[in-house]
Amino acid sequence: MTDILEQYSSLSPSSDSSEISAVLGKIISYVAQAVLALKMLGRNPVGSDLITRPSTLSTLIFAAETFKDTPNATSEVLRCISNGLLLIPDSRSTFVTKEVGGGPAVLGMFENTTSPDLIFVTSRLLFLSTASSAIAGDFIQDLVEGKISKNGQNVVDILAPKLDALLPLIVLGTPMAREAMSEMLKFGFNVLCFYPRIVGVQESRDDWDSTDTYGAWPRQLHGILPSLLRTFDTLPSTFPSPITPPMTQLIHNLIMIPVSAPLHQKWFPQSTPPSSRVSRTSKPSSVTSSPVSKGSPTLPPTLTSNPLPKEVKAGKIDRALSGCSRSSRPSSPNLSNPQDTLLHAYNILDVTLVYYLPEVLDPDDPSVREKCRRDDTALDELVTPLILLITRLCIGDEPSRARLRDWLIPSNLDRTSPLEARSDTLGRCLRLLGSVYHTNLKKAVGEMMYAMCDSDASILASQVGYGNVAGFLFSKGVMSPPPQSSTSSNATYGPSTASTGAPINPITGIAQQPVTVPDMTEEEKEREAEKLFVLFDRLEKSGAIQPDQNPIRKAVEQGKLG
Numbered sequence: 001m002t003d004i005l006e007q008y009s010s011l012s013p014s015s016d017s018s019e020i021s022a023v024l025g026k027i028i029s030y031v032a033q034a035v036l037a038l039k040m041l042g043r044n045p046v047g048s049d050l051i052t053r054p055s056t057l058s059t060l061i062f063a064a065e066t067f068k069d070t071p072n073a074t075s076e077v078l079r080c081i082s083n084g085l086l087l088i089p090d091s092r093s094t095f096v097t098k099e100v101g102g103g104p105a106v107l108g109m110f111e112n113t114t115s116p117d118l119i120f121v122t123s124r125l126l127f128l129s130t131a132s133s134a135i136a137g138d139f140i141q142d143l144v145e146g147k148i149s150k151n152g153q154n155v156v157d158i159l160a161p162k163l164d165a166l167l168p169l170i171v172l173g174t175p176m177a178r179e180a181m182s183e184m185l186k187f188g189f190n191v192l193c194f195y196p197r198i199v200g201v202q203e204s205r206d207d208w209d210s211t212d213t214y215g216a217w218p219r220q221l222h223g224i225l226p227s228l229l230r231t232f233d234t235l236p237s238t239f240p241s242p243i244t245p246p247m248t249q250l251i252h253n254l255i256m257i258p259v260s261a262p263l264h265q266k267w268f269p270q271s272t273p274p275s276s277r278v279s280r281t282s283k284p285s286s287v288t289s290s291p292v293s294k295g296s297p298t299l300p301p302t303l304t305s306n307p308l309p310k311e312v313k314a315g316k317i318d319r320a321l322s323g324c325s326r327s328s329r330p331s332s333p334n335l336s337n338p339q340d341t342l343l344h345a346y347n348i349l350d351v352t353l354v355y356y357l358p359e360v361l362d363p364d365d366p367s368v369r370e371k372c373r374r375d376d377t378a379l380d381e382l383v384t385p386l387i388l389l390i391t392r393l394c395i396g397d398e399p400s401r402a403r404l405r406d407w408l409i410p411s412n413l414d415r416t417s418p419l420e421a422r423s424d425t426l427g428r429c430l431r432l433l434g435s436v437y438h439t440n441l442k443k444a445v446g447e448m449m450y451a452m453c454d455s456d457a458s459i460l461a462s463q464v465g466y467g468n469v470a471g472f473l474f475s476k477g478v479m480s481p482p483p484q485s486s487t488s489s490n491a492t493y494g495p496s497t498a499s500t501g502a503p504i505n506p507i508t509g510i511a512q513q514p515v516t517v518p519d520m521t522e523e524e525k526e527r528e529a530e531k532l533f534v535l536f537d538r539l540e541k542s543g544a545i546q547p548d549q550n551p552i553r554k555a556v557e558q559g560k561l562g
Contacts, residue, residue: 230249
């Protein structure tokens, strides 16, 4: 190193250009090696402790800003900091102090870059810096209120266009694009989760919306919702399970935002006014009332609307997706078409359940847990947030409740066999209600079905049978079969009889078959009546029933039997 400094110091305006280039080349090489060594050092807690000292952090931030025209170099320097913040949690509050200046510096780099790799590492730093409201409360508040950005922008105004810009890159299989969106959404989740709590004492402010279900919600966060919904609707799906990053983080972000009146038009751009009902004829393309065919599930059209190009080789999952279509190189996603969030969420749920619970497999079967283990996930953690999103859409929008009821329990539903034994989404949901291992998912499914039935236990029980939902209703304080709702026979909630005209058994939810009485001679009838008389007489004498409860005695006393 001393030799390099001497060579650099010896340079003069008259030095030969080749000599200058050689010296500068050596300096660049040494710097690159130093950064690499520092990054490796930061993977050890002892090394990270040195890196996360205020003076070192300030130096690294200065170096990152110096290399701003070389994204790869900037990224490597920031990764050194990221390793330190990950291993030394206490350093995260140090990073965003005015002394170090990490917050404004990294936000500025995040705001100005288009490189997926640099978006990834800056998003990770912002995520780590906001991972605790207790530590970074002031920083989060300043981010939302535009006090950090050099342009005075709200962090939501910065995040929203970044989401839209990354979508075409993901469609084209650009390296690090998916990872960048995942990290960015983790940072966004922290903002959506913590900011309302940090300034929750100011719920009466003029720039907050008051909602009956969710309490107050700051209008500064409204701008992120359209981009989240566009991304949710347009993001190319993975196969065989569509719930993988960044879809996982997308769902977590969406469930933080209330489905309330001030945001209703953003959630449902094509919706009719909340007071009107929608048609019950529209059905998700992936959902049928017949059993699912054997083999791998077929992705619904909404999940393959943006196939990857044939030549993209971005991993096993993306190769599977590219095999679903042999179309030419796709164009950028159309971000202007209004989305159908409920339909897309339901299709994702349908495909996910088919993958993890094929045919009529019991959710508690060991093979389900083994598949989750291979996928390094848990069914509770994977599917529950998606069902919570569907539930919130139903609670906040009356037409959504009607549509979901029609998809799960159509008026022409085949009720000749047990509903819980069906190989469709309804059957899987009912089997999950009896699960022992997936407790969170079990509760979430019950809440979803309860919400789609207008939170009316009578309607829910009349549609699927009290026996299928007895455990869930018991947890809500309904200890016995609820009385028939005055509205449950209304066409809005489906017929009170099966499509064949047969009455529906209120316990099982299936059609009651007519009882056929065999033809008997008078002598045979008398013998059967005598057997019944003897049987009930024995029960009365043994004290099993009281005399006034003996139907044979009552019939004789009323003159109905001679």
